[in-house]
Amino acid sequence: APAQISLSSPANGATGVAFSPTLVWNGETAWGTSCSGNSNTYRLYFGTSSSPPRYASNLTGTSYALSGLTSNTVYYWYVVASNGYTTSSPSQTWSFTTNAAPTINSVTINALTVRTDNSTQYTISATGTDPNGGADIHGEYALINYQGENGGQTRGYLTWGLNNHWPGYQDWRSCSGGGYAVIQPGYGNSYLRLDSCSTSVSGNSRTTNFIVRFDPSFTGPSDNDISGYVWDSLSQANGWTNFQTNFGVCPATVTISGTVSNIPSGNTSTVYANTYQSSNVLAPSGSYSVS
Numbered sequence: 001a002p003a004q005i006s007l008s009s010p011a012n013g014a015t016g017v018a019f020s021p022t023l024v025w026n027g028e029t030a031w032g033t034s035c036s037g038n039s040n041t042y043r044l045y046f047g048t049s050s051s052p053p054r055y056a057s058n059l060t061g062t063s064y065a066l067s068g069l070t071s072n073t074v075y076y077w078y079v080v081a082s083n084g085y086t087t088s089s090p091s092q093t094w095s096f097t098t099n100a101a102p103t104i105n106s107v108t109i110n111a112l113t114v115r116t117d118n119s120t121q122y123t124i125s126a127t128g129t130d131p132n133g134g135a136d137i138h139g140e141y142a143l144i145n146y147q148g149e150n151g152g153q154t155r156g157y158l159t160w161g162l163n164n165h166w167p168g169y170q171d172w173r174s175c176s177g178g179g180y181a182v183i184q185p186g187y188g189n190s191y192l193r194l195d196s197c198s199t200s201v202s203g204n205s206r207t208t209n210f211i212v213r214f215d216p217s218f219t220g221p222s223d224n225d226i227s228g229y230v231w232d233s234l235s236q237a238n239g240w241t242n243f244q245t246n247f248g249v250c251p252a253t254v255t256i257s258g259t260v261s262n263i264p265s266g267n268t269s270t271v272y273a274n275t276y277q278s279s280n281v282l283a284p285s286g287s288y289s290v291s
Contacts, residue, residue, distance in 0.1 A: 002081035002088040072100035102130035107228035128230030134201035147242035148225030156192030
């Protein structure tokens with residue numbers, strides 16, 4: 001019979017293992033006598049049970065790439081060698097624990113109603129936590145109306161990354177505290193401007209602040225939500241989370257110069273001097289200067 005296999009990596013009891021690890025074992029050194037026509041192969045046993053089931057057979061190499069594992073979960077594995085006639089005794093059973101992905105805790109905006117005048121600045125903040133420390137968070141995102149009541153009516157997609165992933169993208173900014181931020185193409189990018197950004201770490205948390213302005217073309221919808229996303233140094237994440245910020249939109253203030261004459265009492269929608277459509281004008285007839 002083949003000799004017992006020894007395992008190599010991930011190390012027994014390893015923690016913080018990526019969601020797509022490669023299991024590696026040492027090659028068989030003594031296959032024993034096999035029948036004519038049989039081949040030497042390996043069987044992999046793998047799962048969340050301490051006595052894992054057979055996961056893959058007829059493996060000719062000494063490694064196996066996994067994918068799609070669950071975060072913060074203990075997995076067990078061992079290998080058996082087969083020469084087609086007999087099998088080795090099982091290798092030792094090893095275990096490892098996958099990394100706990102970071103969580104997006106909050107996305108906020110510092111106003112209940114925003115002016116879409118391409119001038120007034122607002123702060124959109126995203127905060128995530130990581131059991132390995134806030135510094136392990138390598139990306140934080142905020143996307144307006146990706147989910148929620150007005151999901152799909154996106155109004156701007158802000159992304160921060162510790163590394164310079166998006167050179168040349170809209171409103172590229174180097175952020176105070178490290179990293180870089182941009183507005184991603186599509187997703188309503190014309191409605192939003194990014195002026196500056198900052199990021200800071202406190203314990204297991206990281207907060208990224210995006211200083212933004214809204215374009216006058218952003219006239220709706222009302223009750224806008226912001227979704228958040230965070231990922232770590234291993235590119236692991238728990239997916240998007242919607243936050244019901246419910247911020248509204250205040251149309252831009254229009255300033256004109258000139259003389260507006262004979263405004264009808266109670267008028268709310270007449271165009272004066274082909275320049276300005278009044279909004280909620282209540283005034284007696286006469287001559288008025290508007291600037």
